[in-house]
Amino acid sequence: MRSTDSPVLSIDGLVKDVGPLASLDGKMLRVVSDLSLVAGRGEITALLGANGAGKTTTLECAQGLQKRTGGTISLLGQDPDTAGAELRSRVGVMLQDGGLPPSARPLPLLRHIAGMYQKPMELGRLVDRLGIDQFSRTSVRRLSGGQKQRLALAAALVGNPEILFLDEPSAGLDPQSRQIVFELIAELRDAGMGIVLTTHLMDDAERLADYVYIIDGGHNVAEGTVAELLAQEHSADIADRTLYFDIPPGLELGAALSAGLQVTQTRAGSFTVSGALTPADLASLAAWWAEKDILPASLRLEARSLEDVFLDISGRDLR
Numbered sequence: 001m002r003s004t005d006s007p008v009l010s011i012d013g014l015v016k017d018v019g020p021l022a023s024l025d026g027k028m029l030r031v032v033s034d035l036s037l038v039a040g041r042g043e044i045t046a047l048l049g050a051n052g053a054g055k056t057t058t059l060e061c062a063q064g065l066q067k068r069t070g071g072t073i074s075l076l077g078q079d080p081d082t083a084g085a086e087l088r089s090r091v092g093v094m095l096q097d098g099g100l101p102p103s104a105r106p107l108p109l110l111r112h113i114a115g116m117y118q119k120p121m122e123l124g125r126l127v128d129r130l131g132i133d134q135f136s137r138t139s140v141r142r143l144s145g146g147q148k149q150r151l152a153l154a155a156a157l158v159g160n161p162e163i164l165f166l167d168e169p170s171a172g173l174d175p176q177s178r179q180i181v182f183e184l185i186a187e188l189r190d191a192g193m194g195i196v197l198t199t200h201l202m203d204d205a206e207r208l209a210d211y212v213y214i215i216d217g218g219h220n221v222a223e224g225t226v227a228e229l230l231a232q233e234h235s236a237d238i239a240d241r242t243l244y245f246d247i248p249p250g251l252e253l254g255a256a257l258s259a260g261l262q263v264t265q266t267r268a269g270s271f272t273v274s275g276a277l278t279p280a281d282l283a284s285l286a287a288w289w290a291e292k293d294i295l296p297a298s299l300r301l302e303a304r305s306l307e308d309v310f311l312d313i314s315g316r317d318l319r
């Protein structure tokens with residue numbers, strides 16, 4: 001486990017049992033087992049995992065919303081299970097379902113929440129930044145999913161927290177909203193806030209996270225910066241590079257590429273080449289195109305992605 005100078009959250013050996021469950025003959029189900037992580041101030045820490053991996057349960061235990069079965073948790077230096085209102089006022093939480101009162105209107109709601117804190121954020125700026133002024137007088141129940149998500153983020157931020165928890169922050173957001181939300185999250189990080197988020201979207205983790213914990217089956221299976229995870233040892237199944245190109249249908253590549261590469265045609269003329277691709281392979285392919293007077297309609301070379309690493313670590317079976 002990584003150590004950081006000023007952790008906002010550290011979890012050591014977290015265990016969470018739920019139940020008793022009738023489906024298990026009245027036995028308890030262990031949904032988190034021996035999970036440890038550290039999140040630093042001025043950092044975005046991501047818990048990345050498939051559906052049901054245990055991410056939400058872990059965050060809810062960290063926030064004191066669920067009582068843990070075992071392990072230790074320090075949230076801003078205190079145990080969330082026993083701490084009082086003073087700790088809650090320093091923590092911002094954006095839950096997956098928003099948790100907002102359906103009949104409330106955004107602006108009065110945010111003003112009300114701001115009134116509960118000693119040093120709230122400047123409301124006008126936050127409202128403007130998240131585009132809430134466009135729907136400030138529409139009741140929560142009538143907001144779109146993305147508008148609710150932006151309002152939930154504003155509600156989590158208005159108290160100016162030292163640590164911000166975000167459960168699936170980009171769920172339901174259109175590309176513009178996602179861009180605005182991501183920029184704001186990165187700015188808050190740069191200003192020193194500790195941000196802990198859960199996601200099952202590799203792209204979110206790649207774009208946002210300073211440090212990633214991959215969670216599977218209720219425990220950590222890998223951790224590191226995105227660059228460290230991409231560089232780590234992996235099975236032979238995942239290629240370092242994959243080349244995609246589209247050429248007119250009906251042509252056989254023949255000897256244009258060296259033996260040993262995996263070449264597939266996803267549809268006539270659309271090729272995917274993976275394996276130990278070398279510069280010489282690209283040169284010989286280009287020479288073959290020149291000889292046949294072909295300019296590919298599209299051409300893309302991609303390095304291994306976090307998604308490849310994730311699937312390699314956690315397997316391809318549905319959860």
Ligand SMILES: Nc1ncnc2c1ncn2[C@@H]1O[C@H](COP(=O)(O)OP(=O)(O)OP(=O)(O)O)[C@@H](O)[C@H]1O
Nearest residue numbers: 018019031049050051052053054055056057058200
């Ligand atoms: N009270 C409960 N009773 C039965 N099962 C539970 C209970 N709470 C959690 N679980 C199970 O524990 C596992 C972890 O759930 P959790 O919500 O933490 O996963 P997650 O990683 O956040 O998933 P998602 O990405 O789908 O939100 C799931 O299989 C869930 O069904």
